[in-house]
Structures are given as C-alpha cells and as structure tokens.
C-alpha cells in the first residue's frame with residue numbers, strides 16, 4: 001500500500017458533542033506522532049464532492065476539544081453513491097458521483113480518509129473502501145443505536161442535558177401541580193428516554209420498544225395523586241408508539257439516506273392527556289436539538305480522543321476497511337463490512353439497530369422503582 005502522508009477527515013450525519021474531540025485526537029497524533037498532514041472536508045461528503053476542505057493543524061484544533069458541534073461542519077444528506085440532483089419539476093434524480101470525490105482526493109494528494117458518522121455515513125465509507133480508498137471509520141450517534149459498539153461519544157452529553165432539564169422541569173411541575181411531557185430524541189430506539197428518564201426521576205417513560213396504552217399512563221398519574229404527589233413527569237422517546245399504533249413522522253427529507261425524521265409524539269400525547277386528565281394542566285417540552293449540543297462531558301471527551309487516536313493508529317498500521325469501537329472499557333476494531341449498511345432494523349449479528357430489551361435489567365430496575373412504561 002502507498003505510504004500515507006496526508007489524510008482527510010469527514011464528519012457526517014447529525015452532529016453531536018464529542019466530534020471536536022475526535023478531530024483534535026486525530027490531528028494531534030497525526031502531527032505529533034506520525035508527522036503527516038490533515039485536511040477536514042467541510043459539511044461531510046458534500047465537501048469531498050465539491051473539494052471543499054480546510055487544513056487542520058495544531059493551531060486549528062487548539063481549544064476545541066470540549067466544544068459541541070464540529071469545526072468542519074456536518075451534513076446528513078449527501079450520499080455520493082446516490083447523490084441527489086433537483087430537477088426543474090422539483091423532483092430528484094440520483095447519480096453516483098463517488099468517482100469525482102476520488103479524483104478530488106488524488107488532486108490534493110489525500111491518501112486516506114477517517115470517516116466519523118452513523119450507519120449511513122459509515123456505509124458510504126465502506127463503499128469508498130471497496131473502491132480502493134483506504135478508509136477507517138469512527139462510529140457516532142447520540143441515539144446509542146449502533147450495535148457494533150457499546151456506546152458512542154455524544155450519548156453521554158445528551159443524557160446529561162436530559163437529566164439537567166428534568167431536574168429543572170421537576171420544580172416547575174411541582175409548583176403548579178402539572179403533568180409535563182418531555183420529548184427526547186433517539187430515533188427508533190429508547191435509550192435516551194430510558195437512561196435519561198430513570199436518572200432524571202421520571203414517573204413515566206415511553207419508548208419504542210414498549211408500545212404504550214395511555215390509560216395506563218393516566219393510572220400512574222392518579223396513583224401519584226393518591227399519594228399526594230400532585231405532579232408527574234412523562235419522558236417520551238420521539239419513536240414511541242401506542243399499542244397497535246405507529247410512529248409520529250415529523251418530516252421526510254427526500255435527499256437524505258435516512259429520510260424519515262421522527263418527532264412530535266410528545267405534543268400528541270399532551271393533547272390526548274388534556275382530554276383524559278381533569279385535575280391537572282398538561283404541558284409539553286421538546287428537548288430536541290439541545291441534546292445534540294453543549295459542552296462535551298468528560299466521558300465523551302475521553303472517548304472522542306481515544307477514538308480519534310485509535311482510528312489514526314489503525315490507518316497507519318494498514319488497518320483500512322475497519323472501524324474503531326468501544327467494548328468493555330477498551331477500544332477494539334471491527335471490519336466495516338461486518339457491521340455497517342444493514343439498515344435501520346436489519347436482523348444480523350451486529351447490523352441494524354441496537355434496541356432496548358423490554359425485559360432487560362434497566363427496564364426491570366425502572367419498574368422496581370415504580371416507573372411506568374405505559375404497558376401494565
């Protein structure tokens with residue numbers, strides 16, 4: 001394999017806290033340990049296609065490690081193997097423009113890529129590797145839904161935001177004897193709602209893996225009333241659905257690999273509960289994008305730095321085509337072919353989503369604590 005003298009970084013998909021720690025880890029090790037150059041493609045694969053990049057050196061990454069977001073920006077729309085072009089009538093046509101991206105790399109003497117992203121972004125990373133581009137992947141999502149890694153950076157910071165918000169919401173719910181519904185992200189999995197809700201003393205947690213019955217939720221509120229606890233906090237995952245019901249779709253983004261955007265189920269539940277509960281006002285808060293930003297937590301800083309340095313080590317040791325992941329307390333490696341591109345709900349050993357186990361320890365713990373999942 002050709003010696004690697006210059007690499008490109010791509011941050012794709014929705015952003016999250018910890019991306020800058022990854023970038024910082026890669027650049028510091030690239031310059032200090034390997035003496036190689038780094039560029040960052042701006043706005044994910046969009047930058048690779050348009051040859052839009054910035055040079056990353058020790059000055060550029062100084063003081064960024066704790067900051068949310070990504071200094072090279074991100075995009076969750078640009079699949080270069082199926083790139084969208086808007087036609088005059090407003091519809092889209094799709095073409096494979098990956099060769100243009102590879103030409104851009106050659107023009108700038110970029111020898112290899114480190115791609116940071118979720119399943120969609122890493123599937124393209126695998127496809128570039130199949131076309132001969134040396135690529136190493138770094139998994140990223142606030143949703144904690146990637147089965148190939150115990151956890152990703154961004155998840156812990158999002159949980160901190162949820163817990164801090166629930167602490168604040170408790171005081172106002174208590175003062176006004178209100179029921180407050182708090183919607184959190186997570187796509188088709190309930191990790192953020194479950195772990196955030198339990199840690200933030202929610203009374204009800206509604207997650208996609210356990211379809212709910214609102215009558216059971218009302219019973220929980222009434223049970224609390226009977227004990228003189230005249231307020232309740234309901235944490236609902238954006239992917240939660242009623243028994244025999246379906247998810248609440250907020251938007252369909254045509255030119256995105258994962259086109260369906262969830263959201264709004266919290267508002268729906270609030271409206272329904274207003275009709276069902278007489279003695280409380282019901283209010284709604286959606287934590288939404290607050291969960292994606294914020295000062296990076298200690299856990300996510302360290303994980304981001306470790307992922308960044310390990311990804312570069314892997315690349316420099318001839319490990320292209322692999323992805324770093326967190327297992328136990330170690331960073332290990334796995335082939336991209338094995339773990340990506342299985343789709344949102346693929347049924348494979350490591351592909352598809354990583355779901356909350358409705359019979360698992362955390363759910364059982366929560367139930368022992370008296371938290372309702374709206375199911376019994």
Ligand code: F6P
Pocket residue numbers: 014076141142143185186187238261262292
């Ligand atoms: O996957 C991360 C995530 O924040 C999900 O939790 C959420 O459903 C989605 O991205 C939102 O996407 P967008 O930024 O396109 O609204």
